[in-house]
Amino acid sequence: MPSSDYDSACLPDLLPLYYRRLFPFYQYYRWLTYGGVQKNYFQNREFCFTLKDDIYVRYQSFSTLNELEKEMQKMNPYKIDIGAVYSHRPNQHNTVKSGSFQALEKELVFDIDMTDYDDVRSCCSAADICTKCWTLMTIAIRILDRALREDFGFQHLLWVYSGRRGVHCWVCDEAARKLSAAARSAVAEYLSLIKGGEDTVKKVVLTDPIHPFIRESLAVVEHFFPQYALQDQDILARKESVDKVLALVPDDVKKELQQDFQNEKKSDVRWKLIKDQARKKQSTAKKGQHFDKEIMLQYCYPRLDVNVSKGVSHLLKSPFSVHPKTGRVSVPIDLRELDSFDPFAVPTISLICEELDRPKTGEEEEKVEDATEKEDERDASEKRRIRGHNCEDIFADHLITKEPVWQSM
């Protein structure tokens, strides 16, 4: 991955600086206290630190903002995970009777990882990503964001770049935080269309009638499909990738298409042929023939790691944690500018630490003053820290516009 300015060997040197001067502790604390409506909500929250050499320290918890700040600055974790809100303070979990220490609440979370798309992208594999396949994440966010808002009625969604090859979603509504494990898995399964592992060729099967949720999702996929799949990935060009697509259509149609493709080399025309066949089949066959839609979904539909969403106590990498491999900060994603979000433009820890040492320019001074008008002293000083990158503003927006209750507290 081209993050040339970052060298993972420097991480131990940069982290102290990051936690001392850049990490947005105050905003972070404000998020996780949720306005202090519920007692001990922050105090009973589990944090997990990953230290050098992959040493995991689970069940960390903090009673105040100050304690959190002090501890992070002392430990300088390579990675921070957030867990559930428990019945007791997690750092005292050994002192309570076993069985009574239980995970009670957590944001409903989703984890989408590019490695899960390896069978349908030809540009990269495993942990690698490029601007071509990043479209898959854009599609995933568009589909899930709509469904979580419109179908499930959630409003407080925070989308975060994971720092390497995927995105996370934190659904912060009170109702979402209180969901049982069964309800979480039901939501995750409602949102999952791709079924099957290495031994399944056809991973999407649609039946009549097509559920409104699938229709809405299809509309999103259809919007991106021509450019992404037919142009960028060019799935109908090379022989092997054509075979992979044709493995998803019924046998009789497959034969006809194979013949047609002999004379037709252009991807978009080939795709049109597939669509025509599907339309023809639909008008003759009794049972639903949706293989064109199934192909689109198999190639583009979001692939959720369901197990992350299911468990109340499952850990997920925290926003603003640094990814140790790439050095990139897990920044919130602004959905208003989702289509132009570029994972390679996300600042690395080396970059922002370097910026600290650079002298301020007049223009930036001005900007800081603007900010002071909106926020109190402390926020303003934090704004100054990650200059030039508006990720913290998005995070602040998330806090301010979305949970008016907290404001009044």
Place this chain on the structure above:
Amino acid sequence: MLFSGRRKKFGTSIQTELYVQPLQFYGQPPLENISLSEFETFAVDRLKLLKTVENLGVSYVKQSEQYSKKLDSELKTLNFPYRSEVDDRKLPGGPSESEKRRKDHISHFILRLAYCQTEDLRRWFIQQEVDLFRYRFNGLLSKQKLEFLHKNNLQYDAISLKEKKELKEKLVSSTYAISGITVEDQDFYKVPFQDALDLVRTRKVYLKEGYAYIPHQDIVTIVLNDFRTRLSKALALTARSLPAVHSDERLQPLLNHLSHAYLGQDYSIQKNVGKISLEQIDSLSGKSFPLCMRQLHQALRENHHLRHGGRMQYGLFLKGIGLSLEQALQFWRSEFIRGKVDGDKFDKAYAYSIRHMFGKEGKRTDYTPYSCMKVILSNPPSQGDYHGCPFRHSDPELLKQKLQVFKVSPSGIVQIMELVKGMHYQLACQKYFELTHNVEDTPFSLSHPNQYFSESQKLLGGGGGGKELKREVDASQRSQENSSSRGFSAAQEAADSEHEAEMTKDLNAFFEDV
């Protein structure tokens, strides 16, 4: 016995009130006195019933004709109310309908005592009871359903005609077996989506802004949800008052044994630790591993890596057949370092989870190898995964190819594919066992990959290493049997009653069946 007359009267008045309905929410515990022998037969019968519910749920599609037929006949033979008979007909020699309902009622509460103790037991019990309830509720006439809702104060808000018209198209395309015309005659209930999870999960309901719109025909879902919540709360309450019950030495051994029945054979007990050498695994995987494990083994050898789901399923299986922790670490390490993982990374990232599997890390649970049911039902494989049940999770074409590679005869493949098509995955696997071992009609019913392995080893006993292994297994089984019967005799002494001895004998016979 002085008050027996009075108690009887009291009993019958409750009875008439309680047992009017063919189905109940089990809100009121039974208040009558019953004999120990009745206590025992009721409990054992209900346990048999719930085991049947569990087995049928795996072998057949719930609510299919075969499922109903089998469950019906089981209800009948065990004398549970099996169809909503309105009149209290008494077949010559058989118990009356209200006696059956009484049995249903009492036996449910007995098993609550036995199954409230741990999270695992509660989950199993709730699942089976809910499935049973669903079956019965669906069997009611629509008039009886309404009566049931009314009696139990279950009221749901139906949406207005106007709203229905606005959403008509959406409602039609999200609900099975409903056309545009019937939408207008049907009541739709608007409930928070959390109350209709089964419908949400399978996308069989329209969702809007957090509310599910449930057609009347699916009302069973919300009723079930209610039932589940109540039962779950009730079990938590029962667990709290359990110490009082446990002080009764007549009941305690019985309840403990009842609760152990559902687990079947526990393959976590390491009886043949160290009896397998790492060099044997390759040859054993060809001879005695079930297909799921053979597939995982192959994938591991090819890719020098397995993802979490595969490591769990295969790792615990290997533990069950006798790999020690040291062997397991060596086994996984030697394979992983041939791939992209170096020794250092393995020790940091993977060794922990293997020690965890053996109960040496974290909360130190000694994990049990997965049963077929668990493999089939939970955590289905996704991209990059090789775990799961090949009969359940492979495309039929690929499965066929695989079977061909493993030299199953064409006619055998046809038989297996037929079973797969009917969703009898465990039977398909058993068929595979028979074909690969050249036996007909195996005397066991397959429910666990480790069972497959030990049965295979028993059969192949002739071969060198296998024989040795077999003797060990037999010996340890024998010693285990001894120790368990010793445990029983202690319990018997404590009980010190002839009846009790009788009871445990019956129970023993039952558990052998299970």
